[in-house]
Amino acid sequence: VPIITLLTDFQDSDGFTGIMKGVIGGIAPEARLVDLAHGVPPGDIPHAAFVLRCAYLYFPAGTIHLAVVDPGVGGSRRALAVQALGQFFVAPDNGLLAWVLHELTAASEPVRAWSLTDPRFRLEPLSTTFHGRDLFAPAAAFLARGIDPAELGPELEARLKPAGELESGPVGPLLPRPDDSPGTGRVVHVDAFGNAVTSIPNPAVGDQAGPDRIGGVVETATGPVEVYGPVTAYARGRSGRAVLVPGSSGLLEIAVSGGSAGRRLGIARGASVRLVV
Amino acid sequence: VPIITLLTDFQDSDGFTGIMKGVIGGIAPEARLVDLAHGVPPGDIPHAAFVLRCAYLYFPAGTIHLAVVDPGVGGSRRALAVQALGQFFVAPDNGLLAWVLHELTAASEPVRAWSLTDPRFRLEPLSTTFHGRDLFAPAAAFLARGIDPAELGPELEARLKPAGELESGPVGPLLPRPDDSPGTGRVVHVDAFGNAVTSIPNPAVGDQAGPDRIGGVVETATGPVEVYGPVTAYARGRSGRAVLVPGSSGLLEIAVSGGSAGRRLGIARGASVRLVV
Amino acid sequence: VPIITLLTDFQDSDGFTGIMKGVIGGIAPEARLVDLAHGVPPGDIPHAAFVLRCAYLYFPAGTIHLAVVDPGVGGSRRALAVQALGQFFVAPDNGLLAWVLHELTAASEPVRAWSLTDPRFRLEPLSTTFHGRDLFAPAAAFLARGIDPAELGPELEARLKPAGELESGPVGPLLPRPDDSPGTGRVVHVDAFGNAVTSIPNPAVGDQAGPDRIGGVVETATGPVEVYGPVTAYARGRSGRAVLVPGSSGLLEIAVSGGSAGRRLGIARGASVRLVV
Numbered sequence: 001v002p003i004i005t006l007l008t009d010f011q012d013s014d015g016f017t018g019i020m021k022g023v024i025g026g027i028a029p030e031a032r033l034v035d036l037a038h039g040v041p042p043g044d045i046p047h048a049a050f051v052l053r054c055a056y057l058y059f060p061a062g063t064i065h066l067a068v069v070d071p072g073v074g075g076s077r078r079a080l081a082v083q084a085l086g087q088f089f090v091a092p093d094n095g096l097l098a099w100v101l102h103e104l105t106a107a108s109e110p111v112r113a114w115s116l117t118d119p120r121f122r123l124e125p126l127s128t129t130f131h132g133r134d135l136f137a138p139a140a141a142f143l144a145r146g147i148d149p150a151e152l153g154p155e156l157e158a159r160l161k162p163a164g165e166l167e168s169g170p171v172g173p174l175l176p177r178p179d180d181s182p183g184t185g186r187v188v189h190v191d192a193f194g195n196a197v198t199s200i201p202n203p204a205v206g207d208q209a210g211p212d213r214i215g216g217v218v219e220t221a222t223g224p225v226e227v228y229g230p231v232t233a234y235a236r237g238r239s240g241r242a243v244l245v246p247g248s249s250g251l252l253e254i255a256v257s258g259g260s261a262g263r264r265l266g267i268a269r270g271a272s273v274r275l276v277v
Numbered sequence: 278v279p280i281i282t283l284l285t286d287f288q289d290s291d292g293f294t295g296i297m298k299g300v301i302g303g304i305a306p307e308a309r310l311v312d313l314a315h316g317v318p319p320g321d322i323p324h325a326a327f328v329l330r331c332a333y334l335y336f337p338a339g340t341i342h343l344a345v346v347d348p349g350v351g352g353s354r355r356a357l358a359v360q361a362l363g364q365f366f367v368a369p370d371n372g373l374l375a376w377v378l379h380e381l382t383a384a385s386e387p388v389r390a391w392s393l394t395d396p397r398f399r400l401e402p403l404s405t406t407f408h409g410r411d412l413f414a415p416a417a418a419f420l421a422r423g424i425d426p427a428e429l430g431p432e433l434e435a436r437l438k439p440a441g442e443l444e445s446g447p448v449g450p451l452l453p454r455p456d457d458s459p460g461t462g463r464v465v466h467v468d469a470f471g472n473a474v475t476s477i478p479n480p481a482v483g484d485q486a487g488p489d490r491i492g493g494v495v496e497t498a499t500g501p502v503e504v505y506g507p508v509t510a511y512a513r514g515r516s517g518r519a520v521l522v523p524g525s526s527g528l529l530e531i532a533v534s535g536g537s538a539g540r541r542l543g544i545a546r547g548a549s550v551r552l553v554v
Numbered sequence: 555v556p557i558i559t560l561l562t563d564f565q566d567s568d569g570f571t572g573i574m575k576g577v578i579g580g581i582a583p584e585a586r587l588v589d590l591a592h593g594v595p596p597g598d599i600p601h602a603a604f605v606l607r608c609a610y611l612y613f614p615a616g617t618i619h620l621a622v623v624d625p626g627v628g629g630s631r632r633a634l635a636v637q638a639l640g641q642f643f644v645a646p647d648n649g650l651l652a653w654v655l656h657e658l659t660a661a662s663e664p665v666r667a668w669s670l671t672d673p674r675f676r677l678e679p680l681s682t683t684f685h686g687r688d689l690f691a692p693a694a695a696f697l698a699r700g701i702d703p704a705e706l707g708p709e710l711e712a713r714l715k716p717a718g719e720l721e722s723g724p725v726g727p728l729l730p731r732p733d734d735s736p737g738t739g740r741v742v743h744v745d746a747f748g749n750a751v752t753s754i755p756n757p758a759v760g761d762q763a764g765p766d767r768i769g770g771v772v773e774t775a776t777g778p779v780e781v782y783g784p785v786t787a788y789a790r791g792r793s794g795r796a797v798l799v800p801g802s803s804g805l806l807e808i809a810v811s812g813g814s815a816g817r818r819l820g821i822a823r824g825a826s827v828r829l830v831v
Contacts, residue, residue: 003579005572011316011469012289012566015328018282018313022336025280025311029337033311034579034587036572039565042470043535051569058576058687060583071535074510128510130525133335192565193596232682233628248684258597258625288746289566289593292605295559298588299613302557306614310588319747320812348812351787405786407802410612 001030002144003059007048007067008132009040016130020066020137023123027141036065039192043071045095046269049171050189050197052089053099054249061086066140067096074128079116079135080156081149084109088149090116090140092131098171117153173270174199183275187218187267188251194260195234195245195253196267200275202246208232215244216275218254221266227254240264244275278307279421280336284325284344285409286317293407297343297414300400304418313342316469320348322372323546326448327466327474329366330376331526338363343417344373351405356393356412357433358426361386365426367393367417369408375448394430450547451476460552464495464544465528471537472511472522472530473544477552479523485509492521493552495531498543504531517541521552555584556698557613561602561621562686563594570684574620574691577677581695590619593746597625599649600823603725604743604751606643607653608803615640620694621650628682633670633689634710635703638663642703644670644694646685652725671707727824728753737829741772741821742805748814749788749799749807750821754829756800762786769798770829772808775820781808794818798829 004024010016017038024031036055040048048069056065070077070092078093084104091097104111116122116135121142123134139152174188176199185199196218208230209215215229228237229244230252237243237257242265247253254261254273261267281301287293294315301308313332317325325346333342347354347369355370361381368374381388393399393412398419400411416429451465453476462476473495485507486492492506505514506521507529514520514534519542524530531538531550538544558578564570571592578585590609594602602623610619624631624646632647638658645651658665670676670689675696677688693706728742730753739753750772762784763769769783782791783798784806791797791811796819801807808815808827815821 001583003576005576007569007572012312013314013316013318013324013328014466014468015284015314015332018284018311019332019335021311022280022282022332022340025309025340026335026337029278029309032579032583034572034575035312035566035589037567037569039567041567042537047567051567055569055573055576058573058580060576060580063576063579072510072512075512127523127525129522129530133525189568191568233626234683235626235629245683246681248681248687253683260596289589290591290595290601290605291743291745292561292591292609295561295588295590296609296612299557299559299609299617302586302588302617303612303614306555306586312589319814349787349789352789404800404802406788406799406807410802 001032002062002064003034004031004064004066004140004144005034005036005055005059006038007036007040007052007065007069008038009042009044009048009069010038010132012038016132019133023133023137024141024144027138028144031141031144040069043069045069045170046174047189049096049099050174052096053103056087056100059087064088064090064140064143066136067091068132068136069096070094070131073131079131079139080113081116081139081143081152082111082113083149084111088140088143090136090143095169095171098169098175102175113156114149115153115156118151121152183277185273187254187269187271187273190262190267190269194262194264195247195255196261196271197247197249198252198254198273200252200273202250202252203230211236211238211241211243214276216273218242218265218267218273219271221268225265278309279339279341280311281308281341281343281417281421282311282313282332282336283315284313284317284329284342284346285315286319286321286325286346287315287409289315293409296410300410300414301418301421304415305421308418308421317346320346322346322348323448323451324466326373326376327451329373330380333364333377336364341365341367341417341420343413344368345409345413346373347371347408350408356408356416357390358393358416358420358429359388359390360426361388365417365420367413367420372446372448375446376452379452390433391426392430392433395428398429460554462550464531464546464548464550467539467544467546471539471541472524472532473538473548474524474526475529475531475550477529477550479527479529480507488513488515488518488520491553493550495519495542495544495550496548498545502542555586556616556618557588558585558618558620558694558698559588559590559609559613560592561590561594561606561619561623562592563596563598563602563623564592564686566592570686573687577687577691578695578698581692582698585695585698594623597623599623599724600728601743603650603653604728606650607657610641610654613641618642618644618694618697620690621645622686622690623650624648624685627685633685633693634667635670635693635697635706636665636667637703638665642694642697644690644697649723649725652723653729656729667710668703669707669710672705675706737831739827741808741823741825741827744816744821744823748816748818749801749809750815750825751801751803752806752808752827754806754827756804756806757784765790765792765795765797768830770827772796772819772821772827773825775822779819
């Protein structure tokens with residue numbers, strides 16, 4: 001019985017995710033549903049794209065990831081089913097899959113994609129404002145029932161944009177760039193604890209400088225701020241100071257022990273970061 | 278195996294919904310649990326009533342909807358199990374089912390209701406402050422196990438109030454009124470995106486005026502504001518302008534593309550809306 | 555098939571709880587997952603400890619409670635599996651289990667505990683910042699599969715600290731104290747409705763003074779405030795006044811009918827409370 005994960009910006013007050021689960025329950029009652037996150041800031045595609053990139057590898061083969069952050073709903077953006085590593089991703093073609101596709105491409109994993117066009121696998125009449133309910137949830141549910149994805153619509157011959165082209169989309173500027181110097185990057189995500197995840201990979205194990213060495217500089221709302229470390233754990237930073245910590249996503253994070261680096265220092269997504277060697 | 282949905286104002290910090298699921302798990306371990314929404318504003322019965330109205334038809338027959346927004350808990354309000362369309366609704370008799378009952382009545386669907394009075398189907402001693410745990414969750418779980426609802430308590434002979442009488446309850450003023458002129462109504466719900474759902478039905482397909490025509494007027498905190506459209510999708514409104522969009526609930530919505538109509542314009546539930554023909 | 559509950563401060567925007575469920579799904583796909591709460595304030599161990607104490611008894615035997623509020627992750631605190639009453643608790647040894655252990659000890663229930671040290675039951679390499687994913691979720695999942703808890707690591711011979719020693723931890727000051735005079739105590743939790751739960755047990759059934767009698771005094775941010783009652787239900791307080799209400803947790807609560815006692819009166823956790831007899 002496959003898992004279907006759900007990732008949206010629907011929050012928890014209007015029943016939108018529950019409605020999607022009702023639709024799935026009517027088509028694939030055996031599917032196991034796992035909420036990935038529903039508190040993504042409204043319309044924030046880069047946020048959701050990063051969450052999906054951190055999560056999908058922790059799910060077993062056969063999992064179907066249903067992701068709906070879709071400010072262009074009802075417009076011309078395509079609806080996608082993507083297959084890779086034995087998993088499926090069902091989402092609007094608006095950048096939401098950009099992080100995942102970037103990593104799959106970098107790892108030379110084969111990827112196939114289909115456009116969700118067949119009216120047999122959607123609720124009719126299709127609304128123009130809630131494709132999560134009418135289009136994406138049914139597609140995910142039919143995949144959970146084991147249909148051939150080619151039934152959902154035409155395979156995309158041109159396939160997906162190579163990672164380099166994604167620069168122009170909302171997620172592109174956050175992806176690792178081939179021309180990044182080692183030790184430079186950007187803040188790609190700020191989590192609920194206020195930890196700022198950077199695009200710089202974690203240093204090798206043991207390569208920890210401690211809380212009293214200046215380890216880097218980050219741009220904040222009020223100018224450049226020095227950060228200390230790296231240290232091995234959030235609690236090892238000195239009180240009030242920003243420290244570098246190897247993150248669970250494989251990327252260096254900037255944290256303030258017992259506080260929010262995002263709020264205290266005014267660190268926002270996109271801020272440039274430079275390590276001091 | 279039936280689905281039990283859960284709809285509350287319990288938020289996600291105190292374990293209240295988890296406790297209800299523990300109680301259900303002890304009685305009906307096979308039931309599949311689906312969260313509808315738990316971020317309903319505390320005590321906001323009209324909000325929850327509208328969410329339930331939008332959601333229930335997307336669940337398969339046999340589903341049991343457990344809804345607990347219950348500011349009068351411990352007082353004299355009845356506790357109900359309602360049966361219609363092959364589904365059950367378990368909730369306090371405080372207006373939470375008013376939208377659903379209004380629509381069922383308008384569609385001439387048969388409805389039966391029972392008062393939850395039998396102590397065999399509750400946790401004893403019954404608390405006076407958490408009937409979600411002690412009364413409603415057990416009733417829903419026993420229904421999921423297939424008991425005859427008549428075991429829960431006496432059938433309500435007088436049945437439920439006809440829709441007209443609901444005017445006096447907290448939800449009544451929001452329901453469609455027989456004396457509404459076509460093209461006039463009220464804001465009945467503001468969702469997490471700030472979209473304001475009105476009581477005016479969506480226009481027929483294709484009847485879209487575009488983003489440059491004034492389509493209506495809505496009362497806001499600072500006076501009447503013109504809204505444009507209707508347009509077919511949120512993203513088709515002009516930047517910063519309020520537009521009418523056919524909503525996924527079958528009702529016209531007022532939206533601001535990329536923003537919150539509720540916050541930017543000060544549109545609150547109950548605000549009057551008038552279409553310009 | 556056992557239930558695994560999840561209690562964290564991970565909120566709903568980053569996918570952290572979803573990732574834990576993915577890990578569990580790969581190890582124990584049959585386990586049923588129940589969210590207890592994920593909106594615990596970041597790092598707030600006393601909050602989570604109280605939520606767990608209110609919830610666990612409502613779950614059937616065999617349930618595994620997975621609780622991760624872990625500001626010291628990556629440091630020297632132990633990771634625990636605790637067995638009592640036919641249930642398991644998997645959590646950091648930072649006070650998160652203090653309320654539960656206090657009650658189990660007071661009831662002379664036998665308790666066993668193991669330290670999670672065996673690398674066979676974790677994800678390797680172990681991150682230093684997300685033990686919920688790498689350490690606690692795998693341990694809970696293997697327990698759900700029925701392994702002997704002794705496989706997870708050494709049993710703690712010294713067992714757990716007696717309740718008296720917990721005074722020094724973050725939860726200790728909130729626990730019932732042997733030297734509390736009857737009718738005196740502290741606020742131990744403020745819930746999402748703003749109801750302030752005290753450490754004073756509910757009065758016997760029927761022992762209700764009504765909304766017009768002064769029933770106690772609570773310390774607030776602006777000095778002592780009189781509270782009325784006890785009354786039997788939140789809605790029975792006079793408008794705007796704080797009343798004592800027997801709570802569903804077995805402890806007296808301070809509430810404001812239709813409002814938040816916490817915000818309106820400035821009542822915070824730790825505030826002293828004294829009943830007027």
